[in-house]
Amino acid sequence: xxxxxxxxxxxxxxxxxxxxxxxxxxxxxxxxxxxxxxxxxxxxxxxxxxxxxxxxxxxxxxxxxxxxxxxxxxxxxxxxxxxxxxxxxxxxxxxxxxxxxxxxxxxxxxxxx
Amino acid sequence: xxxxxxxxxxxxxxxxxxxxxxxxxxxxxxxxxxxxxxxxxxxxxxxxxxxxxxxxxxxxxxxxxxxxxxxxxxxxxxxxxxxxxxxxxxxxxxxxxxxxxxxxxxxxxxxxxxx
Numbered sequence: 001x002x003x004x005x006x007x008x009x010x011x012x013x014x015x016x017x018x019x020x021x022x023x024x025x026x027x028x029x030x031x032x033x034x035x036x037x038x039x040x041x042x043x044x045x046x047x048x049x050x051x052x053x054x055x056x057x058x059x060x061x062x063x064x065x066x067x068x069x070x071x072x073x074x075x076x077x078x079x080x081x082x083x084x085x086x087x088x089x090x091x092x093x094x095x096x097x098x099x100x101x102x103x104x105x106x107x108x109x110x111x112x113x
Numbered sequence: 114x115x116x117x118x119x120x121x122x123x124x125x126x127x128x129x130x131x132x133x134x135x136x137x138x139x140x141x142x143x144x145x146x147x148x149x150x151x152x153x154x155x156x157x158x159x160x161x162x163x164x165x166x167x168x169x170x171x172x173x174x175x176x177x178x179x180x181x182x183x184x185x186x187x188x189x190x191x192x193x194x195x196x197x198x199x200x201x202x203x204x205x206x207x208x209x210x211x212x213x214x215x216x217x218x219x220x221x222x223x224x225x226x227x228x
Contacts, residue, residue: 001173036219042221042222043206043219043220043221043222044157044206044219045219046217046218089156089157100147100159100162101147101159102159103156103157103158103159104156105155105156106155106156
């Protein structure tokens, strides 16, 4: 069945450094790829998303790149801050249904001051 | 922005009882809502897709008689965990997409503990 692989599972960086999280997906019909940030005990919050008709999207310190041919997409966080520490989930739509998502297993990001 | 309200946030129930969780879209209409389950330190697992006015679509391995879903209106979906057992203890989260929109919003989640 459809699957989303996410790496690494944990990531520790120094404040100010960059962090990169990578995901691969298996459903060639997927056309929507959101990223969520989840703090402990709270709901996931959408931080950025990308559709299959673009290769890159940026929002301040956060950027996402998509390679449809290779079926992988990545989250890039620059100038990391302690408040960026959280679990990040990538997701890919199941086919053309952008509301029906398959999630990666998550990456626990720790930003050390 | 779109707001999804989920209640209760926490519930403790005795084994064998049933628990109802509500998911409401506050400022938009949602033809479709989704129910997820999240184990500690794990990812979100889709349980079912809730469609307004029709039967929910359950993912493989999810017992539809145990997890009853009712999407009676464009702003409300409910998940009832029937005859709950300790292994049903988990964090349940709903999400909703505005009809015609893209992306979706999560509810605040419900921590269910079955004792």
